[in-house]
Amino acid sequence: MSENKEKLTELQDIGEFGLIHRLTNKVELVNSSSVRGIGDDAAVIKYADNISTLVSKDMLIEGVHFDLIYTPLKHLGYKAAISNFSDIAAMNGKPKQMLIGLAVSNRFSVEAIEEFYSGISLACEKYKVDLVGGDTTSSKSGMIISITVIGEAENKEITYRNTTNEYDLLCVSGDLGGAYMGLLLLEREKAVFNVNPNMQPDLSGNDYILQRQLKPEARTDVVDILKAIKVKPTSMIDISDGLASEIFHICTASKKGCSLYEEKIPMDPSTILMAQEFQIDPTVCALSGGEDYELLFTIKQEDFEKVKNNPDISVIGHITDEKEGINLITRSGTSVPLTAQGWDAFNKRKMEK
Amino acid sequence: MSENKEKLTELQDIGEFGLIHRLTNKVELVNSSSVRGIGDDAAVIKYADNISTLVSKDMLIEGVHFDLIYTPLKHLGYKAAISNFSDIAAMNGKPKQMLIGLAVSNRFSVEAIEEFYSGISLACEKYKVDLVGGDTTSSKSGMIISITVIGEAENKEITYRNTTNEYDLLCVSGDLGGAYMGLLLLEREKAVFNVNPNMQPDLSGNDYILQRQLKPEARTDVVDILKAIKVKPTSMIDISDGLASEIFHICTASKKGCSLYEEKIPMDPSTILMAQEFQIDPTVCALSGGEDYELLFTIKQEDFEKVKNNPDISVIGHITDEKEGINLITRSGTSVPLTAQGWDAFNKRKMEK
Numbered sequence: 001m002s003e004n005k006e007k008l009t010e011l012q013d014i015g016e017f018g019l020i021h022r023l024t025n026k027v028e029l030v031n032s033s034s035v036r037g038i039g040d041d042a043a044v045i046k047y048a049d050n051i052s053t054l055v056s057k058d059m060l061i062e063g064v065h066f067d068l069i070y071t072p073l074k075h076l077g078y079k080a081a082i083s084n085f086s087d088i089a090a091m092n093g094k095p096k097q098m099l100i101g102l103a104v105s106n107r108f109s110v111e112a113i114e115e116f117y118s119g120i121s122l123a124c125e126k127y128k129v130d131l132v133g134g135d136t137t138s139s140k141s142g143m144i145i146s147i148t149v150i151g152e153a154e155n156k157e158i159t160y161r162n163t164t165n166e167y168d169l170l171c172v173s174g175d176l177g178g179a180y181m182g183l184l185l186l187e188r189e190k191a192v193f194n195v196n197p198n199m200q201p202d203l204s205g206n207d208y209i210l211q212r213q214l215k216p217e218a219r220t221d222v223v224d225i226l227k228a229i230k231v232k233p234t235s236m237i238d239i240s241d242g243l244a245s246e247i248f249h250i251c252t253a254s255k256k257g258c259s260l261y262e263e264k265i266p267m268d269p270s271t272i273l274m275a276q277e278f279q280i281d282p283t284v285c286a287l288s289g290g291e292d293y294e295l296l297f298t299i300k301q302e303d304f305e306k307v308k309n310n311p312d313i314s315v316i317g318h319i320t321d322e323k324e325g326i327n328l329i330t331r332s333g334t335s336v337p338l339t340a341q342g343w344d345a346f347n348k349r350k351m352e353k
Numbered sequence: 354m355s356e357n358k359e360k361l362t363e364l365q366d367i368g369e370f371g372l373i374h375r376l377t378n379k380v381e382l383v384n385s386s387s388v389r390g391i392g393d394d395a396a397v398i399k400y401a402d403n404i405s406t407l408v409s410k411d412m413l414i415e416g417v418h419f420d421l422i423y424t425p426l427k428h429l430g431y432k433a434a435i436s437n438f439s440d441i442a443a444m445n446g447k448p449k450q451m452l453i454g455l456a457v458s459n460r461f462s463v464e465a466i467e468e469f470y471s472g473i474s475l476a477c478e479k480y481k482v483d484l485v486g487g488d489t490t491s492s493k494s495g496m497i498i499s500i501t502v503i504g505e506a507e508n509k510e511i512t513y514r515n516t517t518n519e520y521d522l523l524c525v526s527g528d529l530g531g532a533y534m535g536l537l538l539l540e541r542e543k544a545v546f547n548v549n550p551n552m553q554p555d556l557s558g559n560d561y562i563l564q565r566q567l568k569p570e571a572r573t574d575v576v577d578i579l580k581a582i583k584v585k586p587t588s589m590i591d592i593s594d595g596l597a598s599e600i601f602h603i604c605t606a607s608k609k610g611c612s613l614y615e616e617k618i619p620m621d622p623s624t625i626l627m628a629q630e631f632q633i634d635p636t637v638c639a640l641s642g643g644e645d646y647e648l649l650f651t652i653k654q655e656d657f658e659k660v661k662n663n664p665d666i667s668v669i670g671h672i673t674d675e676k677e678g679i680n681l682i683t684r685s686g687t688s689v690p691l692t693a694q695g696w697d698a699f700n701k702r703k704m705e706k
């Protein structure tokens with residue numbers, strides 16, 4: 001079968017993005033309703049003149065994407081839903097329907113699965129999303145979650161990754177790095193617990209970063225804000241893998257470069273404090289941490305006045321010609337080439353292991 | 354966590370359908386575009402006046418739903434796609450887009466995954482479906498496939514499970530039981546191989562049942578046939594779990610009974626021969642075997658003339674009042690209550706283990 005590894009390519013040699021490219025670069029769309037396929041936060045399907053359906057899909061595997069030792073099942077359900085709502089928001093749309101597939105081994109009781117579903121339901125209720133389908137099956141080991149979210153957007157409002165232009169301003173919602181610091185804190189307390197199970201976890205005073213990790217929100221409110229202030233982003237993506245990785249996605253897809261200003265990256269004081277406690281550069285947390293589910297987008301220069309005083313939006317850089325590359329302008333004013341250190345599912349988080 | 358089994362309900366106590374009911378019976382739809390949610394072959398989402406989007410989702414787990422010992426990866430990809438296309442056909446619609454999620458452990462090479470994708474592509478090409486999204490990630494053990502298929506249908510053409518009426522005729526496309534006999538044959542040769550790895554599998558002369566198991570087709574052609582002969586089914590479902598289970602789904606959802614005539618159940622001669630070789634009643638294969646991906650539907654009596662000479666359609670019974678129950682009229686003319694012995698993911702196939 002697949003046991004013969006001679007001459008065959010190992011998955012870790014090409015990475016997740018390399019594999020997806022290799023598998024899908026020959027795909028051609030034949031149906032007129034297929035507006036946009038692989039390569040953005042969601043697929044775009046158009047059945048009506050003015051409105052499109054957005055579809056996003058995600059698979060989460062126990063031991064790879066989540067650890068049930070410190071993730072309550074209800075929170076897991078909530079976060080699984082949120083991360084898909086976030087993909088729809090990243091297309092400048094609103095999530096409307098969800099289908100959920102769940103595979104569990106028999107170590108899970110019915111009550112445990114209900115607990116997971118209660119998190120899903122809470123997210124659906126808060127974001128006004130209908131659960132319209134689901135299948136539950138058995139797995140050989142652990143829990144596997146598969147979610148499909150369907151959203152809608154007016155055709156003229158949809159934002160893609162590959163449409164930014166030189167001189168556009170790079171913006172981000174909320175603040176960054178918190179989810180990653182929450183993860184590091186939970187991992188530290190898990191390690192302490194493994195050494196001494198009588199030790200109680202010390203999580204006090206870290207509500208914000210724990211919430212960012214365990215109960216994040218999707219920024220559908222930013223979609224509303226942008227509409228209200230009459231700004232249509234020229235490109236948009238959500239931050240699931242870390243700021244650096246997402247900037248690379250937008251710039252590569254749009255064939256552009258970028259200057260990112262370190263001092264402009266928004267971070268919560270509690271994120272910075274915890275980074276210092278872990279002796280990590282806070283900027284690295286924002287660039288590489290991931291799971292913040294904030295929106296990264298570009299706007300035309302002429303829209304600057306509309307966003308400059310908005311507390312939910314920070315301008316963190318600008319788009320340049322492709323030849324100039326993707327650069328971080330440090331606090332000292334030095335320009336250094338940025339590297340994409342995002343999540344790679346086959347190599348796990350670089351900073352984690 | 355979920356280790357404390359005291360007072361908790363074990364999954365196998367309530368089964369797959371019981372669990373789904375328990376998890377979803379409180380779900381209420383809030384969005385006007387959510388026409389139909391959980392409880393049919395696909396969800397129905399309406400964004401335009403005349404046309405709706407159909408969404409179906411499925412998860413397949415190695416060791417639970419497929420065995421890579423005798424399933425070539427290309428065939429697996431093809432079948433995974435087909436089983437979802439079949440769900441869209443069961444709503445009287447056509448599949449148009451697909452999203453695929455794949456999780457694999459590092460025992461799979463890139464080439465193995467490409468082989469799987471080539472089966473997906475072949476199915477997409479044959480059924481004119483666009484692959485519009487996909488994510489690939491790592492798993493702790495084995496292969497997990499998650500597929501979402503999006504289809505479309507005119508609003509007035511969509512068929513549900515819960516809309517059949519007394520005196521309607523029960524019809525089925527193609528023939529039944531073949532996929533299950535193909536599975537038994539493969540299982541037998543696997544057992545022989547496990548005892549003596551030098552023994553070559555004896556699969557000769559069984560092309561039809563092997564194809565039914567390894568390379569089934571979705572009956573989107575029957576959707577076209579019904580349209581051409583101007584028959585709109587009063588209810589429809591696809592046969593993934595076995596004829597008996599699907600009849601129960603239609604009758605329970607529609608609050609009706611049914612008389613099914615054993616002698617009318619269409620079966621291929623090679624299926625009957627193999628059943629005899631295994632000393633299994635061929636009718637049991639058709640009733641409980643599953644994975645035939647034929648369409649089971651009901652039509653009005655007045656449409657009988659339109660279907661009676663169609664080689665792809667067999668009339669196998671009729672719908673009765675709910676009080677009369679769901680009965681099999683045997684070859685000898687005896688009426689016996691039918692039991693639903695379909696696939697139950699938590700108990701595996703009853704006849705298999």
